[in-house]
Amino acid sequence: MRDRGFGGPNVCALVGISYRQLDYWARTGLLEPSLAPATGSGSRRLYSYGDLVELKVIKRLLDGGVSLRAARRAIDFLRQNLAGDLSSVNLVLDGKRSILARSGEEIVDLLAGGQGVLNIVPLGSVLRELDAAIVELDERRPVQAGETADPAGSSEGGTPRLDREA
Template structure:
């Protein structure tokens, strides 16, 4: 299960033009289904939407697209579980990953102004935004790949549902 472009845009707070440009330049490509010609729709996973929102936050704070590309490449190498545990810090020139308070303190004590993006908080924001928006199967059993399913119904288990179930089992 995934999210079409307009839904991903809404949840990430970006324009469709930004989404299209980022997909064409391979900054953030849809992991479930890429566009394959005129009339085909991209399909984004929960993780893709999370990364879109992180990119938007970095751009809003003035980080260069080149630095964002480097940061996103690093995030791609990490699993979904790891993303919620990190904070991205930037001094405007570079983006740093901090997984402990000691790393954050080291950056702040360097004397430069820094800002941070707690990816776990962004995760919860995206989760809330997507909860009521329609999602879609990447492929249905009969081969038709155009079946939309509102998030509140349907029996298919998507990435977001799996993460919620895992979190509920742990508590």
């Protein structure tokens, strides 16, 4: 089941970032938890599976040498272009625009015509790695309390989020 929520520290372990980063990103609006935002000290953020995907993409970008600023733009784009099946798509950035490329040829075309730098993120591998991390986490620490997605009000019509559709 990927419908449950994930707590802050667990998220950090899953995507491989520090809590400080997760916190900072939430505060600065890069990625607020879609299941439950923080409501003052003592509360708990609850992240959805889609959130995890986005976070992992950001992490990939940072590892690839992309600045957080550029990553913000990339995520903004990604949120608005949720192609059906993410697992076979590549996220391509060229500094200005962003594109979702389905085939390798498409990328070669971009290379031929474009004059800028291209940053390419194969989303398939992101999903695979994330899923692997989740099962590994569940093995070590079999699903705890407070992780069932449904914090009272469950009909939110906010920003569209990523979701698996393979």
